[in-house]
Amino acid sequence: MLEHKNHTLADQVFERLESDILSGKYARGEILVEMEICQDLGVSRTPVREALRRLQQEHLVEEHGKGLKVLGVTHEDLEDIMELRLRLEGYAAARAAERITDEQLKELKETLDLQEFYLTKHDSDHIKGMDSKFHELVYKFSDSVVIYDTLLPLHKKVQRYRKRSVENDSRAAHSVEEHRVIYEALAARDPKAAEAAILNHTQNAKKHIMKG
Amino acid sequence: MLEHKNHTLADQVFERLESDILSGKYARGEILVEMEICQDLGVSRTPVREALRRLQQEHLVEEHGKGLKVLGVTHEDLEDIMELRLRLEGYAAARAAERITDEQLKELKETLDLQEFYLTKHDSDHIKGMDSKFHELVYKFSDSVVIYDTLLPLHKKVQRYRKRSVENDSRAAHSVEEHRVIYEALAARDPKAAEAAILNHTQNAKKHIMKG
DNA sequence: GATAGTATAATTGTATACAATAATAAGAGT
DNA sequence: ACTCTTATTATTGTATACAATTATACTATC
Numbered sequence: 053m054l055e056h057k058n059h060t061l062a063d064q065v066f067e068r069l070e071s072d073i074l075s076g077k078y079a080r081g082e083i084l085v086e087m088e089i090c091q092d093l094g095v096s097r098t099p100v101r102e103a104l105r106r107l108q109q110e111h112l113v114e115e116h117g118k119g120l121k122v123l124g125v126t127h128e129d130l131e132d133i134m135e136l137r138l139r140l141e142g143y144a145a146a147r148a149a150e151r152i153t154d155e156q157l158k159e160l161k162e163t164l165d166l167q168e169f170y171l172t173k174h175d176s177d178h179i180k181g182m183d184s185k186f187h188e189l190v191y192k193f194s195d196s197v198v199i200y201d202t203l204l205p206l207h208k209k210v211q212r213y214r215k216r217s218v219e220n221d222s223r224a225a226h227s228v229e230e231h232r233v234i235y236e237a238l239a240a241r242d243p244k245a246a247e248a249a250i251l252n253h254t255q256n257a258k259k260h261i262m263k264g
Numbered sequence: 265m266l267e268h269k270n271h272t273l274a275d276q277v278f279e280r281l282e283s284d285i286l287s288g289k290y291a292r293g294e295i296l297v298e299m300e301i302c303q304d305l306g307v308s309r310t311p312v313r314e315a316l317r318r319l320q321q322e323h324l325v326e327e328h329g330k331g332l333k334v335l336g337v338t339h340e341d342l343e344d345i346m347e348l349r350l351r352l353e354g355y356a357a358a359r360a361a362e363r364i365t366d367e368q369l370k371e372l373k374e375t376l377d378l379q380e381f382y383l384t385k386h387d388s389d390h391i392k393g394m395d396s397k398f399h400e401l402v403y404k405f406s407d408s409v410v411i412y413d414t415l416l417p418l419h420k421k422v423q424r425y426r427k428r429s430v431e432n433d434s435r436a437a438h439s440v441e442e443h444r445v446i447y448e449a450l451a452a453r454d455p456k457a458a459e460a461a462i463l464n465h466t467q468n469a470k471k472h473i474m475k476g
Numbered sequence: 477g478a479t480a481g482t483a484t485a486a487t488t489g490t491a492t493a494c495a496a497t498a499a500t501a502a503g504a505g506t
Numbered sequence: 507a508c509t510c511t512t513a514t515t516a517t518t519g520t521a522t523a524c525a526a527t528t529a530t531a532c533t534a535t536c
Contacts, residue, residue: 060519062317086488096521098310101488105274105314109321111413118487118529132410139351198344201323202414272489298518308491313518330499330517 062099065089066106073112073124074211080126083119110205125209133206134258138251140203145234145250146243147194156193157239163189164235167228179228180218184211186231190238190250210261217260230256274311277301278318285324285336288424292338295331322417337421345418346470350463356415357446357462358455359406368405369451375401376447379440391440392430396423398443402450402462422473429472442468 069089072078089100104120107113113120125133152160167182187207191200217223230253237245281301284290301312316332319325325332337345364372379394399419403412429435442465449457 062519085486087486097488098520098522102314102317105317106321109318111409128408129410132408135355136352136410136414139355140348143347143351196340196344197323198341198348198418202348202418206410206414274489297516299516309518310490310492 060099061095062102065093065095065099066103068093069103069107070110070112070208073107073122074208076124076212078122078124080122080124082122083116084113084122085119125212127213130210130213131262133209134254134261137203137206138254138258140199140206141250141254142247144191144194144196144199144203145238145246147196147199148190149238149241149243149246151195152193152238152241156189160186160189160193160235160238164228164231167231171224171228174221176215176219176224179224180211180214183214183218183227183231184208190234193238213261214257217257220260223260226256227253272311273307274314277305277307277311278315280305281315281319282322282324282420285319285334286420286423288336290334290336292334292336294334295328296325296334297331337424339425342422342425343474345421346466346473349415349418350466350470352411352415352418353462353466354459356403356406356408356411357450357458359408359411360402361450361453361455361458363407364405364450364453368401372398372401372405372447372450376440376443379443383436383440386433388427388431388436391436392423392426395426395430395439395443396420402446405450425473426469429469432472435472438468439465 069078069084078084084104086097086100086104089104090097093100104113108115108120111123113122115121163182163185167179167186170178170182184207188204191203191207194200217227230249234246234249234253237249281290281296290296296316298309298312298316301316302309305312316325320327320332323335325334327333375394375397379391379398382390382394396419400416403415403419406412429439442461446458446461446465449461
């Protein structure tokens with residue numbers, strides 16, 4: 053197995069499989085068989101099964117007689133996801149503007165600065181990483197587990213489609229600029245501005261993502 | 265163990281625990297220990313563990329050294345849930361209006377009629393059941409797994425707080441009337457009307473639920 | 477050659493055994 | 507009596523063994 057950040061094997065297996073499904077490494081329709089995963093990762097069936105049950109709960113896989121069928125995220129799913137995000141991101145950002153602390157603001161700024169740095173290096177993998185982190189932080193700083201649990205999974209599921217956007221230099225640059233506007237609104241503790249900024253960002257993101 | 269609708273023991277354990285947490289049978293902060301559940305339900309640890317991992321994935325419980333702490337749904341969670349629903353239900357209903365089939369419409373009407381029947385009998389448990397089914401059907405008929413997976417968990421989590429609403433005769437009657445308006449809009453395949461009707465219903469539901 | 481029925485093998489579902497870890501209790505020293 | 511250390515116990519994490527189910531392959535019959 054790979055990394056050891058998350059203690060249990062079951063957690064590691066889950067993250068590995070989730071990532072491989074969301075990145076498209078496992079194709080839609082592919083059948084996952086417990087023992088194959090066990091052999092690939094060198095663990096027993098117990099942690100693999102627990103990971104699979106969690107993936108099932110997230111509708112990333114579904115039962116299929118023998119094995120589990122990979123569902124992944126279709127282009128139609130993507131459209132729905134972006135429609136939901138258009139309706140929710142503003143609320144999350146407005147709440148974050150009302151509640152964000154100075155330390156949290158600092159963490160957000162560091163993420164933003166890093167994203168700008170990677171932009172100058174044309175390092176799209178890290179740009180994408182910082183992009184995801186920025187949004188995850190906004191969800192977190194909205195200080196609502198409901199918002200976090202609802203929006204983070206939606207955001208994660210866009211991952212595979214976001215790749216193209218981020219590899220487009222011009223879009224990546226605009227995206228970082230939009231993040232900065234969001235950050236400024238949060239720093240000013242201005243809920244309305246934050247809502248408007250993130251709505252604009254989400255609309256642009258939708259446009260570019262759906263084109264692909 | 266109880267019923268046998270869902271084949272595997274793991275599924276049954278999950279539904280039982282989820283229901284007991286959402287209904288408040290397990291108090292917030294309570295510690296769940298695997299073996300106790302095993303003894304209560306007469307099954308081994310394997311299905312119990314799989315159920316617990318799924319509950320964790322839904323943030324209904326969280327790690328706590330020994331055992332899992334029951335999180336349940338707080339009054340603050342409830343406010344967030346209703347805010348998110350206010351922003352999403354309209355989209356779900358509008359989509360359903362565009363896509364609902366005649367059979368689906370019939371199923372929805374049967375649910376609505378049953379709810380009215382139980383209303384005359386003052387059978388609040390069944391009223392609640394039909395209320396939940398009505399909304400679940402709307403999510404389903406929106407024909408988007410993203411909508412379904414996002415809204416159904418939010419709706420489920422209101423369960424415990426909806427009880428009071430439904431036991432209030434006047435509110436229960438108004439709620440059924442609002443359902444009827446939603447149904448009529450769907451039957452007319454009128455997305456805008458459906459959106460307006462469900463928004464109105466959700467606003468009223470929020471008012472009454474938050475009072476409690 | 478097609479089809480139904482049966483045997484075989486592969487896969488999942490469940491229980492249990494073992495290992496590792498963390499909490500609690502007991503005991504020694506001050 | 508208090509605190510630190512150590513032993514014990516309880517609980518979770520992981521692997522494996524067994525049971526039940528379901529798909530696949532084979533054979534017999536038409």
